[in-house]
Amino acid sequence: QEIIVQTDTKSYPVLLGNGASTQLPIILEKFKKKPSQILIITDDSVANLYLADIKAQLKGWENVHSFVFANGEKAKSFENYYAIQSYALEKGLDRQSAVLALGGGVVGDIAGFVASTFMRGIPFIQIPTTILAHDSAVGGKVAINHPLGKNMIGSFYQPEAVLYDVNYLKTLPKEEVRSGFAEVIKHGLIWDRNFFNWIISEIKSLDDLTMDRLLVCLENGVKIKAEVVADDEKETGQRAILNFGHTLGHALEAAYGYGKISHGDGVALGILAATRISEKLYPELRLLDELLGYWKHIGFPTTIDKSVSPLELLDWMKKDKKTKQNHIHMVLIQEIGKVNLQSVPDDVIIETLNEFYV
């Protein structure tokens, strides 16, 4: 299965399926200039499982290096970014070198940002290993976190290719399956009512997520992402809809402490809050109860931890990149498949957040 992502700056394939990673040598051979050195960037969990496999694909290539860091959201730090750059310089990487991002969204985001800035930019390939990464590996947003906010330092930088080997997903722990599934549901809600209906009728719990169904989820998710990004690579308009659930989601990640709540769980809770606010604006929507029921079946959180206050969350939400002149802008849902970006007054946010504590 090959899905082409077409943006203003680049067109590249997403190869999705069993054994997609075996295409790596072929993709590298197609580079305009054969890479002089290859730097594999990954985390320790993924390295234990799949680094040898990727290195085996690269036999015959000289100058293959790997940089392995401790897994988790905390790795998207300036310190780690600097450490990778130092490693790349010490190993003598040059402008003709290439980066392979082997892992989930954390690896893809930081490795992509390293590639986008090392010597003003060298090519990179995404080799996603989580369900969540069907979202993060496509579209070219790469970034690290700052203590003052998620993904605050980054760039738009497209990969040469995305090799999405679904074999790798078999070892994902359940919480990571759930986290990635949140972005699948998001793609259905923002873009495609039929896909959303298919999800809730076919996947009643995470145990229903067989390989066949998972492939349907990933294929649809990647296609929707590719479609949205194609028309607005740098997010001057419609791309913002992919942020559905993320204004609160990112705030929760930052307020709980990076890594304390998974990205997907944060987004899932953020989708509930955005839906609640939407219902206040569009009373005919009536979606929240359905989502709440479904969230319980999947195991997503439906309440906010008492350790963080609504005011604290409001402050974090104001640091969002969509904030303009101190006004929070959120993606709201009018009906399934139809969302838009709107300014939401602070008091509406506080009032809504208060409904999510027990």
Ligand code: NAD
């Ligand atoms: P992650 O990369 O931390 O992976 C989750 C955990 O699963 C890690 O502990 C990892 O070691 C482990 N893991 C990865 N693959 C595995 C496998 N095949 N088997 C067993 N364990 C495996 O997190 P994630 O959920 O993939 O990504 C979250 C990040 O993605 C967040 O930082 C988020 O901001 C970012 N993101 C970016 C975009 C984008 O457009 N750039 C979009 C969505 C999310």
Ligand code: ZN
């Ligand atoms: Zn996300």
